[in-house]
Amino acid sequence: MSSLCAQTLGHGVAFVSTPASVLLKRLAEAAKLASVTPAAQMAVRPVPEMVPSGIAELDTLTGGLPRGCLSEICGAASSGRTSVLLAALASATQRQEVCALVDTSDAFDPVSAAAAGVDFEKLLWVRCGAKANSPQRHSDTEKTKHHERKKEDPLAQALRVTDLLLQSGGFGMVAVDLGDVPLRAARRIPLTSWFRFQRAVENTPTVLLVVAESPFAPACAALLVKLQSGKQRSAFSSQLSATNKTLPAHALLFDGLHVEGEILRSRMERKPVRAATTRFATRAVG
Amino acid sequence: MTAFACIFVPDFPVEALLRSEPELRSQAVAVLEGKAPLQKVLAANEKARRAGIEPGMSRLQVEACTDLALRARSLLQEDAAHAALLDCAQSFSPRVEDAGCDTILLDLAGLEPLFGSLPRIAREIARRAWDLGLEANVAVAFNPDTAVLAARGFSGVTVIPSGREAEQLGSLPLPVLWAGSSMEAAGLLETFDRWGVRNLRALAALPEVALSERLGQEGVHLQQLARGATSRTLVPVEPPLGFEEAIELEYPLVLLEPLAFLLGRLLEQLCARLAARALATQELRLRLELENGYREELDTRAAEDERPNSRWFQRTLRLPVPLLDAKVFLKLLQLDLKAHPPGAPIVKIQLAAEPVRPRAAQSGLFLPPSPEPEKLELTLARIAGIVGEGKLGSLELLDTHRPEGFRMQHFAPDATHGLKPSLKNAFNAGLKPCATQKQSAVNPPGLKLHGLTSVGSNFRRLWSACPRSEDSLFLHGVMSEESREGD
Numbered sequence: 177m178s179s180l181c182a183q184t185l186g187h188g189v190a191f192v193s194t195p196a197s198v199l200l201k202r203l204a205e206a207a208k209l210a211s212v213t214p215a216a217q218m219a220v221r222p223v224p225e226m227v228p229s230g231i232a233e234l235d236t237l238t239g240g241l242p243r244g245c246l247s248e249i250c251g252a253a254s255s256g257r258t259s260v261l262l263a264a265l266a267s268a269t270q271r272q273e274v275c276a277l278v279d280t281s282d283a284f285d286p287v288s289a290a291a292a293g294v295d296f297e298k299l300l301w302v303r304c305g306a307k308a309n310s311p312q313r314h315s316d317t318e319k320t321k322h323h324e325r326k327k328e329d330p331l332a333q334a335l336r337v338t339d340l341l342l343q344s345g346g347f348g349m350v351a352v353d354l355g356d357v358p359l360r361a362a363r364r365i366p367l368t369s370w371f372r373f374q375r376a377v378e379n380t381p382t383v384l385l386v387v388a389e390s391p392f393a394p395a396c397a398a399l400l401v402k403l404q405s406g407k408q409r410s411a412f413s414s415q416l417s418a419t420n421k422t423l424p425a426h427a428l429l430f431d432g433l434h435v436e437g438e439i440l441r442s443r444m445e446r447k448p449v450r451a452a453t454t455r456f457a458t459r460a461v462g
Numbered sequence: 463m464t465a466f467a468c469i470f471v472p473d474f475p476v477e478a479l480l481r482s483e484p485e486l487r488s489q490a491v492a493v494l495e496g497k498a499p500l501q502k503v504l505a506a507n508e509k510a511r512r513a514g515i516e517p518g519m520s521r522l523q524v525e526a527c528t529d530l531a532l533r534a535r536s537l538l539q540e541d542a543a544h545a546a547l548l549d550c551a552q553s554f555s556p557r558v559e560d561a562g563c564d565t566i567l568l569d570l571a572g573l574e575p576l577f578g579s580l581p582r583i584a585r586e587i588a589r590r591a592w593d594l595g596l597e598a599n600v601a602v603a604f605n606p607d608t609a610v611l612a613a614r615g616f617s618g619v620t621v622i623p624s625g626r627e628a629e630q631l632g633s634l635p636l637p638v639l640w641a642g643s644s645m646e647a648a649g650l651l652e653t654f655d656r657w658g659v660r661n662l663r664a665l666a667a668l669p670e671v672a673l674s675e676r677l678g679q680e681g682v683h684l685q686q687l688a689r690g691a692t693s694r695t696l697v698p699v700e701p702p703l704g705f706e707e708a709i710e711l712e713y714p715l716v717l718l719e720p721l722a723f724l725l726g727r728l729l730e731q732l733c734a735r736l737a738a739r740a741l742a743t744q745e746l747r748l749r750l751e752l753e754n755g756y757r758e759e760l761d762t763r764a765a766e767d768e769r770p771n772s773r774w775f776q777r778t779l780r781l782p783v784p785l786l787d788a789k790v791f792l793k794l795l796q797l798d799l800k801a802h803p804p805g806a807p808i809v810k811i812q813l814a815a816e817p818v819r820p821r822a823a824q825s826g827l828f829l830p831p832s833p834e835p836e837k838l839e840l841t842l843a844r845i846a847g848i849v850g851e852g853k854l855g856s857l858e859l860l861d862t863h864r865p866e867g868f869r870m871q872h873f874a875p876d877a878t879h880g881l882k883p884s885l886k887n888a889f890n891a892g893l894k895p896c897a898t899q900k901q902s903a904v905n906p907p908g909l910k911l912h913g914l915t916s917v918g919s920n921f922r923r924l925w926s927a928c929p930r931s932e933d934s935l936f937l938h939g940v941m942s943e944e945s946r947e948g949d
Contacts, residue, residue, distance in 0.1 A: 271830060299857065303849065303853040337848055340841050341841065341845075343841075344841035346832050348831075
């Protein structure tokens, strides 16, 4: 069997009658195509190692947080995203992994984190949007006056800091809190930044966790979970916190805040994502 | 029979300057001493001497010579070069005699099993001196004075076998008998010249009694030196562990980029000296002398550092773990100076390192990976440049009811944090020199550095304390690493 096929002859292309198998062999041997891997020979991307997120219900739903991938937790305010962030940080630091938190809006509450079980020895906290009257600033206000003049906006700072942390390597988890960033500003983050982060974290044991109000990098995220307040909400119920201490802590005084989580995207599953949800409750601190 | 090596740096003032300006090695260089306009040539390198430059010439005379680099004498750099020479000698033998600013003697007893034959030891000494930025003559002989004369007279590496001292030294000119030029030496040289004695062979052949009658005991001593027949014991010194390098600039520096270039050279020299002594550093102190004094409006920035007077700008870089990487140090200093600029032109740079034992702990077979300390420090410094100081680190909760009762600390994750208490205690007790805590290298307490016997005893103690389990396997891995380094 023969067919009319293209054959490379130096810089020109001539159409001659050549068997297809011979043509494929010649194409594979051509110098220009030497570095191209055929699709049939491409290695299948291995399934990433999953680590627990610190919330059993969420782990049941998602299988945990994937290492070497970007995971995104999105949800409106009071939807439980901070609880998930603190639980994930607590779980990672209790595994003796070094973690970093890029706090874009300086919204991190250390007391809540301590109550959630975060080991501060293992946590690097970067305060991108720290206000001038925060307690650390009193002593060295004069010293940092020089920096204040040339300070850039917190979101740009957060992106640069995340880039540096991922390039540094060695972190078990890098969490970026974009929860309080205005949607308008967050949507201006270029998609290339997320792709760069995803490439930087690939083939490393780092979990890149982004907490935001809405999904900003759905194309890059290996796991995208949407959180929302559950319908069975029983605020101010102190009994729940007294009886069930294993629930994730929350900074607010709402007790027994029911949270619903839904997988919007998961690359770990080959088949189309089904509508899978889970529910868990929070407890108040103090 | 004990052998001695002598390290001699010819044209020492020139060599001391060339350490910070190695690109001048291919040029004729002369060093001037004195106050303008009465400056005179103190020393000149070989190329300059071939061009007709001699010590004692005035500046006006030497300025007529083209392609000649003129530099002012720097006592600071000479001190640093002398310290580097001592470090070079101390890296081979603990018995070192400081025979002058440009001459060091060391006892080679017991070094042959470690370094090989005597010529090999001499070559290794010369190579290490070159690594420290000094082109030195190295001579090995079986008495110290012969080694000194050979190092002064022969360039490169010389080994004089036992019993052939007079024969080998015979061709040397008489001035090698004196370390420098003095009135007494000039008088004796004139006398010998009148007698027709111009080299050591002729001096050695003179009748001893007649020489004694004319020149006294000094003449006899000089003849003994020329014959290589003197014998004396070495006077060992124990120099303090000080690692400091300095550059005095001819023109004030204004920009940070050329400053970083010079800092890079100083750091490379410091790291080479620390590496020669198998040490690292955990604290770098940078002192910059400013031309116009420190500007008042910028004074508060360096308030945390000690400033003896307003002419000095000082920064101290403290590291959580001992490091020995000039590139990392340079980047950290660059970031620090970018955040805290000196505020006035710089005329003198001094850089000192606090020596500590190097970090030699294994990361841990059963510990999760953590950022490399060098990379982490650089990352933290870069992030501090973005978000500002005091806005990153690890948290410490305070015992207070205030709304924001916490304090930021420098982030330095402890590799042993979270281990079982028994294992952690054992780890800290047995491997303290390798742990991340700062320890002085001057008075090392406890475990001898890389001492196999000492490691063995600690190993036994730890092994008996821990049952055979995952933890003991971890300890076994750490101790094996120590033993390999000790070997």
